[in-house]
Amino acid sequence: MPLFGRSLVPTTSYGYQAPPDVIVIGWHCPGVECGRAEDIPPRRWPTWCDSCGTAVDPRFADPWAHYARRLELDFIITSQGTDSATRQMMMVESDVWYYKDALLRRDLASAYAARRGLRSTTARIVQADPYFVPRTGYFLVVWHAIESGDLDGAADELLAWHPTVVTHDVDRNNATRTTARQFTDSCVQFLEDTNGSRHPAGRQVYAAMLNVAGQIRGVLTSRNQQAIARVVGSRQYG
Numbered sequence: 001m002p003l004f005g006r007s008l009v010p011t012t013s014y015g016y017q018a019p020p021d022v023i024v025i026g027w028h029c030p031g032v033e034c035g036r037a038e039d040i041p042p043r044r045w046p047t048w049c050d051s052c053g054t055a056v057d058p059r060f061a062d063p064w065a066h067y068a069r070r071l072e073l074d075f076i077i078t079s080q081g082t083d084s085a086t087r088q089m090m091m092v093e094s095d096v097w098y099y100k101d102a103l104l105r106r107d108l109a110s111a112y113a114a115r116r117g118l119r120s121t122t123a124r125i126v127q128a129d130p131y132f133v134p135r136t137g138y139f140l141v142v143w144h145a146i147e148s149g150d151l152d153g154a155a156d157e158l159l160a161w162h163p164t165v166v167t168h169d170v171d172r173n174n175a176t177r178t179t180a181r182q183f184t185d186s187c188v189q190f191l192e193d194t195n196g197s198r199h200p201a202g203r204q205v206y207a208a209m210l211n212v213a214g215q216i217r218g219v220l221t222s223r224n225q226q227a228i229a230r231v232v233g234s235r236q237y238g
Helices: 064-078 084-104 108-128 136-148 151-164 174-192 202-215 222-233
Strands: 024-028 057-060
Touching: 057 064, 064 084, 084 108, 084 136, 108 136, 108 151, 136 151, 136 174, 151 174, 151 202, 174 202, 174 222, 202 222
Parallel strands: none
Antiparallel strands: 024 057
């Protein structure tokens, strides 16, 4: 049963009007300096954030959350009040959204185009901002690809991600350290997938994982080490 009908759920601050059968799972404050969120829907609309007084947006269950996020991303990207760093992240997430949407529709041609679009977006951002670390897009696309069974896409993105992973300053730089760890984790996720283990690119992904893991051995968490050890111990790629 939907918790609220069209007559009660307001249009969001970013322009999404939910359909009558929507399920609301909480609320989120769009206040720039706030961002508070709760997992319990309010009893009535409109409702104001008790931290900053801003009218809050409903948070939706899927599939409505997916459609709402498209409008929210467009709103943030085009808003004059969005700072550069946030706009960069939302541009990357926008391409990831198009990839996920194509997978949901089982449109592999559009999924491929979205992955190419993400690489183009990332390249433009890096050209304008050399300090931008291109990890989020790769990580999310690989995660969605494996979850949906697009192992070709996952392998392609892992092998494209590998050359961008910086390993020389992981002791001091949290961004590069996190990226390198995420890369090895993503490789493990691919290699431990039933279909990934039989994929033609499996050995290349395995080699890439060992390459990065060997260079960041000192900053790998125990969970990272155990996961890599499982893959190595399986003797499927050695």
